[in-house]
Every structure is written in C-alpha cells, then in structure tokens.
Amino acid sequence: MSARRVLITGGAGFIGTHLTRALLAQGSEVTVLDNLLPQVHGADRSDEDVVAALGGAAFVRGDVRDAEAWTRAYDGHDVIVHLAAETGTGQSMYEAARYTDVNVVGTARLLDLLTNTSHQVSRLVVASSRSIYGEGRYLDADGGVHYPGARRVEDLNAGRFEPLAADGTPLQATATDEDSRIHPSSVYGITKSTQEQLVLSIGEALGIPAVGLRYQNVFGPGQSLSNPYTGILSIFTTLLRSGAAINVFEDGRESRDFVFVSDVVEATRLAIGSDLPGSRVYNVGTGRAVDVLEVVRTLAATWGVEADYRVTGEYRLGDIRHNWADLTRIRADLGFTPQVDFAAGVAAFAEWARAEEAGTVGDYERSLGEMRSRGLMPGGGA
Template sequence: MNILVTGGAGFIGSFIVDELIHRGHDVTIFDNLDMQIHPDGHPPDYLNTHARFVQGDVRDYDAFHQVVREAEVIFHGAATVGVGQSQYEIKKYVDVNVGGTANLLDILVNHTHQVRKVMVAASMSSYGEGLYACDEHGPVRPGLRTEEQMAARDWEQHCPVCQVEIKPVPTPETAYQYTSSIYAQTKKDQEDMVLNIGRTYNLPVVALRYFNAYGPRQSLSNPYTGVMAIFISRLKNDQPPVIYEDGFQTRDFVSVHDIVQANMLAMERDEANYEVFNVGGGNPMTIRDISLRTARLLRKHIEPQITMKFRKGDIRHCISDISRIQQKLDYEPQIAFDDGLKEVIEWSDGAHAKDLFEDATRELRDKGLV
C-alpha cells in the first residue's frame, strides 16, 4: 500500500516508517525538520532510504494536499511536543497540532483521495491526573494540585471526599480528559477532530494515546523532549539530572518498539476502527528511580538534584490501563524496561547530546511556570 507518515523523520515516526518498509509498503515521509528536533536542518542519518522523503509542513495546505492525495493509509504523527513550552508558545502549538490536523481533515473531506484509514498519535497528557483509589470511597479523580498544596510540599493527591492520601490505579480510556497544558489540549483536540470526521464520513480512524515513550532516536538536544532523554543528555555532559518535587512521582514508560506494534495492529485490525486505545507499558516507575538507573548504566557517579520545587500544571501520577488494546487487538508490551533502557544507552554512545536544560528552565522561570 501507499502509506503516508507525517512527522516520519522524528523519533516515533521513523520507527513506524522502518516497520512499514520492512512489511513491503511504499512509504512517503512528510516532515518539516523542525529545528528544535533537527538542529542542522537536514534529514537524520537514521532515515530509511527506501522511503520517499518530502520536506513540508502540515500548516501548508497545498503541500500537504499533494502527499495526502497519493496515500491509502495515513499515520498522522506530526506535532509540536512540549508541555511546559506550550504554555507560552501557544499559537505555535495550536497552529501545528490543531491547525495541521484541520488541514488533513479538510483535504480528506473536500478533495478526491484514496485514503482508507487514518491513525492519529494522541497523548496520555490529555488525562491530566490519572485515576486514583481511596480505601473508603473507591475510584476518584482529583483535580490538579493547588499551588498552596505544592508550596507546602504536600506532593501526593488526596481523596476529594475524606482528604486522606490516595494511591494511583490504572487509567482507562473512558476516564474524563482533564487537560492541564496547551499541549495536552491540542492532543485532545487532534483525536476529537479525527474521530468526529472519521465517524461522520465513514472513514476508519484510530486514536492511540501514547504514554511516556522512550527509545533510540529521541533527541538528546531537545530540552522539551521526554524525561529519560533529558537525563541522558545531562549525565553525558557530567551534569546532575534535575528532578522537581521529591522524585517519587511516577510515569508509565513504553518502548518505541511497542508503540510501533500498536500502530501496526491499529492499521491491520478492523476491530480498531473508530476506537481510542491507551498505549503504555503498564509498569510505572518513579522519576528518581529512572535517574539512578540511567546514571548507573552510563557509569556516571552523579546523584540527581532533587529540587523540592514544582512546575505549574505537572501531574503526580498517571498509569495506563491497557486492557482494551490487549483484548481488542492482542497488544502486549514486548520490551522490558531495563532492556529498553540499555538499548537507549547503547544508542546514545554515538548520539549528539547538547545540554540545553538550563536554557529551557530559564524560560519556564521567566514565565513564572517554575
């Protein structure tokens, strides 16, 4: 099949491209080579040479139309990514993530095409805080912690009924989405728009809510990328990983290889049509533990810097409930976390890692977000 991958020169997109090529498909990559991800402005060395590369921006309607009209299947992953940055580069995030998706859907509705299915990369960030359980009151969804609570270093969530400390439990796709950043809002808007138009025009679509992705090719010089890549960049530059709060907040990490597995299943299975799926590893880990494991594998005797400070809008816990994708699509995470981390560390030996964390933190501080 002729398959279009938007954002196909990026971290996750490039692995989707590799798997599609391996399966014998004709693949077109549409990517603008954003300087924040690709600072030299050139296609990355890892880009699959068997794919056709078209440099272009999803905000450019005519250029986007040219590649969409040739496709039979689309993986829409082009997006600007960064929770903190989205709180002050609002127009850019909305223009790229929402505007780019609007262009795609407008093209599909108003122009002749051969597209038979669309997969959209959604995000767990749209949940805000995950689901929790109170021993007395059962499942609860607390809102974001207040600044007063955070300033008092009362990091954990409390039952909104009895105020006792509560524990995180897996969050299903049916949980209400309490977006806590512009980035999260744009990702929610992307999936809502795609599902709306897909259902309206009987065009099969699938929304995949990625949890905390990690793996090779994640930019080590982009301070707005995933926490693991930021920690690796800091440690490779002999700087301590900087951790907000007390470090015991958890994230649910999922290997890029498992994300690719989920995308292939979504493309191939009719049971996926018009559905939303969590794509997680089901194995939450504390940020403090991630920093220590990363330092150990890099053979760096550098302790993390636990700041006991907080960023506005940060969540405490969100764990994936992957039972739906397991039952409907037979998805099973294949990459154990320690194996995945070792793979990233080995890859990082030859990767450029410019530490821009302090610059990003300064921007957040200047905007009053830290």
C-alpha cells in the same frame, strides 16, 4: 498485516522513523511529510539525510499547516498516520499559539482534504497522548474512583505533592483506562485531546475507521538528545554524560509509564492493520509506573556513573503526579502486549546514545530559565 500505501506525517521524527522502517520492511509503500523542525532535528538536517535515514520512503518536506504541502503529499494513500505535532508540556504553557496552530490547525488541514476532495483513504491513525487525561485514575479507601484536578499551589509550595480527594482525604493512584476522565492540565494536553477528537469525529462522519493511540512516555534509540523540552531520559542522559547535577522536580516520586519505541511501533502497526470498524481509542504503554528517582538510578547504573542529583522541590505548572496505562482494551482488540521492560529499554537507549553527540547542558538550563521567568516553575518545597 498486508502491504498498504501509508502517509506518515512527522514521519522523519523519532517514532515516525522507526514506524516508516517497519512498514517498509513488510512491503508497504510509505510517504513521509515532515517540516524538519530545527528544535527536534537540528539546524543542518537535509532532505538527503532524511531520505537515507528512512531507507526508501518518499519524502515531502512541508508543514502540516500548509494546505499545499498536504496536497503534494497525500494523493494515492489508503492509510494516514498523523504523528506530526509540537511536543513538550512545559514549553506549551508559554508558546500556546504555536502549539495550538501546529497541532490543531495542522490536523484541520488534513480533515479539510478528506471532506472536500476525492481520495482512497480507508483508515486513519492519530497519535494521541496520555497527557489528555491530566491526572490519572485514583481510588479512595473504599474503592471509589476519583479524577483529581490540578493540585493546589499552596500544597505544592509546602511539598505536599500527592493529589487529594475533594474532601482532602488521601487517594491511591491506579492504572488509567480509556474510559477515564479527559481533563488535560497543559496546553499540550488540550491540543492532543483536540487532535484526537477531530480525527475520530471526521472519521466517523465520513465512514473512515479511525484510531486514536494514547501514547505514554515513549523512549528509545533515535530520540532527540538536543531537544531540551521533551523526554527526561534524553535530558538526564545529557546531564549524566557531562557530570552536571540533575534537578529532580517535586520529591522524585512522580511516576509515568515509559514505553520503548519498538513496542509503540508494533501497537501502531496493529492499529493500521486492524479491520475493526468505527472510531476507537487505545492506551499504548507498558502498564507499569516508574518514578523519576528510578529513572535517575537506572540511567546512572547503565552508564556506570555516580548520579549527582538533587531533589529540589521545584515543580512545573501543568505537570501531573501519576499516570500509567491500563492495557486491557488494546490487548483484547489488537492483541498488543509490550515486549521491552524499562531496564532493557534503557540499556538499548544508552548503547545507541554512546555513539551519538550529546546534547548541551546550556540548552536544558535555558529551557528551565524560560519557565522560571514566566512564573511557571515556582521554586522550593518544604
């Protein structure tokens, strides 16, 4: 990919920092716009800390909801990578206004600039999410395709966690492709779907090629160890390091596609450098399902500890059962193939985390209490 002038919103965050360094290394000029949200960055992170961590990018401290911040950041760039968003399925269910404001209004501010000012932007990339699918793609015994809706509370309370067909017959989860039904089951998923649609629609209208990257569950060095609202590898690492018990929701067989941050950066870099026209969407993952019990056991083995975990039957309203990526399209169009398998990624994450200050168990317990107090995390199964 040739050098570009790239603006990355949320570029001081986990994915953004890795992407910024990769783009700088290939000779691109990078500007980062980030508000340094304390929930993600901690209360004491300074602009100087960010500039040092980014290794040469220009930094603008500002909120994507603030038109003036956009104006300060956005001149002179030919690529905009929009990563900035509130993240966290559970928290989104009781902070709907904040999630909608940041994710939707913040994106609309960018699009207002693109449609109402002169600029040289020639490519847009927006971080979408696997959460926009809700439940993934399922097959019945005859090979028929199903996209189950929200699971029934009475089934969840009885410990029946697997989605069923409308007629009550069993289904088998399979990889989710980009043509699968979009039916998010959380406020977070709804806002990410809206972000994607806004960027692709305005890009199409203005003739700016736009790419939506539907990231699966991203993990790796640099992930926040103190934010209890997102990232089970960080949360479980904090609990393992402290010797606290891990609360495994449902029966522990719920699965996700855990993709290492370097692979996400490579997919994003390929999207920036692509010369394919029009609006496009791609899954970014590994194509492999990993269940929560495998996460616990892999982390424990990597840390060399005996995991104290309890399969509690609790569940969070808004969570889904299974979702992992079909990578056929991104392989064909962008030549993307993930390079880091789950075990190797966990080992690299743990090696980094050993030198970092651990998060606190109290923060995690408080986050669960917030959901329970609002009736969003019913207790116990069969």
